[in-house]
Amino acid sequence: MQLVFHPAHLPLAVRSLEARIIGFDADWLRARWKIMGAGSLVVPPFAGKGRADGLWQTTCFELFLQPGGGPQYTEINLSPSERWNVYDFESRRKGVTERPMPREPRCAARLGTDMAIFDAAIPTAGLPAAPWRCGFTAVIEESGGHKSYWSLVHGSDAPDFHDPACFIAEVAAPSGA
Template structure:
């Protein structure tokens, strides 16, 4: 398991710390955990939903995100995970394209488990169809972790790193995990 300190785009905001951990499990399962430290309880949590529905626009509230890139390819996937237990996966052909809003859903990724915990969130994602369709091995894939945190102090954007002048989770240079 590899872990990463996710940093706030606004470097002056130090009230919340966030760590993401990535683990490959079984031939096609990806497990990710997000550990959030919020001693002042600034984070605004969305209301829980039942049965893990696919839902768009999750980033408009507190939302954790996983980006899956493929070495030497333009296409990628974005997975949005809400503490409400709703989720969605999107497919892109290249950087933010197509520009549809909401983006086109990706049905080659499935949810095994999504659970809000007292420290953040755990998720298990099934990449079987995505990896078999594109003939991928784990070494072909790289991962970016990010989060939109709605707080009483405003919106804050966390990622493995921020190399753009604005918070931009779609910037592949910031997706640091490789298998």
């Protein structure tokens, strides 16, 4: 799925960003983000595995999962530094708690001169039951601290990945479950 940058925060060199689920079974949800024009991409250095807050302050990748028809949703933050976090929200930006995870997500970044790929594997047992409405997002930092905000859609004058209007991808229950 093609992500679009927020028009108030234009990228410098990044030309496109795609995101998709590349596998989903009873053990893992695997997602991939592909960046074209990644020559000036700022990639946070390895920081050791583990939970961390504020990952969105530099290049990071996010998934929003909204099961059923209610206002609840789960936010998954993944960094090339291999730091991560998962939050549950009762409704838009309200009632946030850290979601327990049975094991850590796995993250890997591959960088080329013009293309970068970020892969993540998230333990299915730590996620809400599918099916979901899903939002793929990314904060992309380029040289000089310049940031652009990417999502499937943007619904307001300022980037807001928590806007339920951004959760437009439909994801069925995993295979083999």
